Amino acid sequence: MSERSESRAGLLELDDLSVTYRIASGEVPAVRGVSLTLDSGAALGVAGESGSGKSTLAMALLRLLPRDARVGGRILLDGEDVLTMKWGRMRAVRWAEASIVFQGAQHGLNPVRKIGDQVAEPLLVHGQARPEAARKRVAELLDQVGLPTWRARSYPHELSGGQRQRVMIAMALACSPRLIIADEPTTALDVMVQAQVLTLIKDLVAENGISLIMISHDLSVLADVCDRLAVMYAGRIVEQGPSGEVFHDAKHPYSKALAAAFPTVGDPAARLAPKGLGGDPPDPMQLPTGCSFHPRCPVALDECATLDVELWPAGERRTAACVHVRAKEEAS
Amino acid sequence: MTETQATKEKVSTAGQNLLEARDLHVEFVARGRRARAVDGVNLSIGEGEIVALVGESGCGKTTLARTLLGLERPTSGEVRYGGTALDYGSKALKAYRRQVQLVLQDPTGSLNPRHTVYEAVAEGPRIHGLADEETAVATALSRAGLRPPERFFLRYPHELSGGQRQRVVIAGALALNPHVLVADEPVASLDASVRGEILALMLKLRADLGLSALVVTHDLGLAWNIADRVAVMYLGRIVESGPVEQVLTAPRHPYTQALMSVLPESPERVVLTGEPPDPTRIPGGCRFHARCQVLASGKAAEAGVDGKCRSEPLDVLPAVPGAQAACHYADVAG
Ligand SMILES: Nc1ncnc2c1ncn2[C@@H]1O[C@H](COP(=O)(O)OP(=O)(O)OP(=O)(O)O)[C@@H](O)[C@H]1O
Ligand SMILES: Nc1ncnc2c1ncn2[C@@H]1O[C@H](COP(=O)(O)OP(=O)(O)OP(=O)(O)O)[C@@H](O)[C@H]1O
Ligand code: SF4
Ligand code: SF4
Ligand SMILES: [Mg+2]
Ligand SMILES: [Mg+2]
Numbered sequence: 001m002s003e004r005s006e007s008r009a010g011l012l013e014l015d016d017l018s019v020t021y022r023i024a025s026g027e028v029p030a031v032r033g034v035s036l037t038l039d040s041g042a043a044l045g046v047a048g049e050s051g052s053g054k055s056t057l058a059m060a061l062l063r064l065l066p067r068d069a070r071v072g073g074r075i076l077l078d079g080e081d082v083l084t085m086k087w088g089r090m091r092a093v094r095w096a097e098a099s100i101v102f103q104g105a106q107h108g109l110n111p112v113r114k115i116g117d118q119v120a121e122p123l124l125v126h127g128q129a130r131p132e133a134a135r136k137r138v139a140e141l142l143d144q145v146g147l148p149t150w151r152a153r154s155y156p157h158e159l160s161g162g163q164r165q166r167v168m169i170a171m172a173l174a175c176s177p178r179l180i181i182a183d184e185p186t187t188a189l190d191v192m193v194q195a196q197v198l199t200l201i202k203d204l205v206a207e208n209g210i211s212l213i214m215i216s217h218d219l220s221v222l223a224d225v226c227d228r229l230a231v232m233y234a235g236r237i238v239e240q241g242p243s244g245e246v247f248h249d250a251k252h253p254y255s256k257a258l259a260a261a262f263p264t265v266g267d268p269a270a271r272l273a274p275k276g277l278g279g280d281p282p283d284p285m286q287l288p289t290g291c292s293f294h295p296r297c298p299v300a301l302d303e304c305a306t307l308d309v310e311l312w313p314a315g316e317r318r319t320a321a322c323v324h325v326r327a328k329e330e331a332s
Numbered sequence: 333m334t335e336t337q338a339t340k341e342k343v344s345t346a347g348q349n350l351l352e353a354r355d356l357h358v359e360f361v362a363r364g365r366r367a368r369a370v371d372g373v374n375l376s377i378g379e380g381e382i383v384a385l386v387g388e389s390g391c392g393k394t395t396l397a398r399t400l401l402g403l404e405r406p407t408s409g410e411v412r413y414g415g416t417a418l419d420y421g422s423k424a425l426k427a428y429r430r431q432v433q434l435v436l437q438d439p440t441g442s443l444n445p446r447h448t449v450y451e452a453v454a455e456g457p458r459i460h461g462l463a464d465e466e467t468a469v470a471t472a473l474s475r476a477g478l479r480p481p482e483r484f485f486l487r488y489p490h491e492l493s494g495g496q497r498q499r500v501v502i503a504g505a506l507a508l509n510p511h512v513l514v515a516d517e518p519v520a521s522l523d524a525s526v527r528g529e530i531l532a533l534m535l536k537l538r539a540d541l542g543l544s545a546l547v548v549t550h551d552l553g554l555a556w557n558i559a560d561r562v563a564v565m566y567l568g569r570i571v572e573s574g575p576v577e578q579v580l581t582a583p584r585h586p587y588t589q590a591l592m593s594v595l596p597e598s599p600e601r602v603v604l605t606g607e608p609p610d611p612t613r614i615p616g617g618c619r620f621h622a623r624c625q626v627l628a629s630g631k632a633a634e635a636g637v638d639g640k641c642r643s644e645p646l647d648v649l650p651a652v653p654g655a656q657a658a659c660h661y662a663d664v665a666g
Contacts (some may be wrong), residue, residue: 266556274558
């Protein structure tokens with residue numbers, strides 16, 4: 001997996017991004033100060049526990065959050081400030097420059113409209129094509145995601161879950177965006193379709209120079225597709241670095257647990273012995289003090305309950321928010 | 333795989349046949365075309381046994397699962413529970429559903445957005461008139477990893493993450509203390525750490541209460557983690573089945589071999605291409621022949637079975653616990 005040079009201007013830059021939901025019982029700080037850079041043509045994987053804020057982060061990028069969400073910090077897409085963009089410009093950006101494949105969105109397909117019409121819609125709405133050309137493009141797109149052309153005439157309920165997810169990817173590709181944000185694009189797909197979809201996504205990134213942010217809780221899947229990985233816990237990035245290194249040699253105890261959670265088939269140690277991480281997932285409304293991971297951390301020190309952790313350098317182009325990493329850096 | 337090992341497996345997994353599919357067929361008619369979504373399946377789940385059903389998207393897993401639950405009527409064949417054929421009368425079905433609970437693939441679609449978590453989980457206990465509803469709900473929620481449960485009682489689905497929603501769905505199924513869980517991709521949307529917890533929970537429920545389960549999954553690692561037996565489905569049929577140790581370490585059907593090859597740690601990938609399988613056009617001969625890598629590479633021809641692959645359909649596999657594969661090549665090559 002090639003590392004792209006740091007000097008290249010970022011296509012997407014997040015600076016101290018935060019998102020807080022307001023609900024009846026109070027405030028939910030779902031994303032708490034995330035900074036990162038995505039180079040043009042690069043692929044970044046975002047991993048993390050359920051509820052860690054991955055989808056919230058993804059939706060914030062295109063301002064798709066509900067009204068009761070408060071967003072702070074800065075998002076620059078190709079130098080343009082997303083948070084202050086006019087609505088008209090925002091809508092254009094959503095199709096032509098960046099599009100998102102939502103988690104579970106295959107269930108949101110309109111049940112009474114044919115697949116082909118739904119895939120064609122962004123093409124027609126955004127004036128990219130006339131009906132005849134749109135029909136051709138739909139056939140191309142369906143082919144690209146491995147669905148036979150006649151499926152254009154099917155209704156969503158006639159497709160299986162996996163087939164519908166491929167329709168969603170076709171829709172995201174329709175206007176040839178520069179950035180695709182894919183939220184759990186292969187979750188709930190069988191291994192073969194997952195392999196097909198991942199190969200498809202990899203090719204799109206490699207051949208068309210499309211940049212990618214892919215969200216998953218499966219580190220092995222992300223490591224397969226992405227150059228870099230960011231691991232989130234309780235609304236913050238706790239580790240970042242080249243994907244192979246983070247997957248095989250994680251520095252943060254949480255990333256380590258995440259990497260270990262998917263068993264190797266044939267490994268006797270994993271047979272009838274699923275491995276999880278003990279303890280409860282954190283409640284964003286009552287986050288632990290100090291390092292948010294400390295109540296579940298197998299290598300926590302006394303100071304972890306009060307320490308202000310930050311992303312410390314953890315090797316070349318790597319950072320991790322753990323006191324053990326800071327200690328090592330200081331020693332060296 | 334040695335005979336002794338196979339025998340050992342049989343002993344450890346063969347309880348009473350609790351839930352059974354016998355020569356099950358389920359067809360749909362869509363736009364004038366007949367889709368044979370389940371096209372002849374024999375399957376049995378023993379008392380306290382966990383069976384994983386794996387296979388490609390669209391191969392009929394959900395249809396099979398729904399039919400086992402009595403949510404779909406078979407076109408032919410039958411579903412049997414505790415040795416008797418399923419009674420589709422509404423009262424009998426209601427009693428049946430208390431025993432055999434569904435955990436759905438799609439948490440968003442299966443939760444009513446206007447119901448709180450408490451109401452969602454309490455629905456089963458209410459319908460079945462369970463005493464001490466609140467304890468049942470709280471226990472189910474904490475078993476499903478939503479702890480402390482009271483924190484979630486009054487939340488609405490849109491206030492939860494995708495994974496938290498799935499845990500609510502699982503809690504809903506656990507609330508009635510069923511005998512059999514039919515779980516359709518139960519942990520696919522869960523975080524790795526919680527996934528381990530839920531799978532461990534299913535093993536614990538099996539150990540403590542003798543719970544049986546059919547787990548529909550695309551995740552072979554999950555099958556390795558918790559299942560006693562695995563059945564591999566392709567285009568409406570089970571093409572290979574047997575003890576997990578045997579099938580997942582020495583798969584005999586080329587389709588199972590391909591599935592294994594796309595796991596992250598595998599050296600050589602066989603990514604199947606070609607037309608995705610379509611139950612309205614099931615090919616003649618072996619139903620996998622158009623995509624089979626063993627046939628395409630000439631190995632089937634070397635073994636002299638290529639003609640059979642293209643023209644001779646395979647028998648429907650019986651519901652036996654031992655390892656078996658529906659493949660002409662595997663028959664001669666062992
Ligand atoms: N609309 C909302 N209102 C209030 N809270 C919300 C809302 N959406 C999400 N949350 C909360 O924000 C946190 C982050 O949720 P988010 O959906 O971003 O998590 P995620 O990392 O995508 O999880 P998953 O892997 O389960 O999809 C969670 O605690 C969730 O309960
Ligand atoms: N109500 C229906 N009408 C017509 N065809 C249907 C119907 N339900 C399912 N099918 C078809 O039957 C086949 C099996 O679908 P099913 O949902 O059982 O697959 P699956 O194995 O669960 O797939 P996935 O892994 O994607 O969930 C598919 O080809 C699907 O298109
Ligand atoms: S800072 Fe402490 S509690 Fe946090 S991950 Fe590191 S060792 Fe564990
Ligand atoms: S019967 Fe022939 S075509 Fe079918 S799986 Fe076996 S080798 Fe392949
Ligand atoms: Mg999410
Ligand atoms: Mg299904």
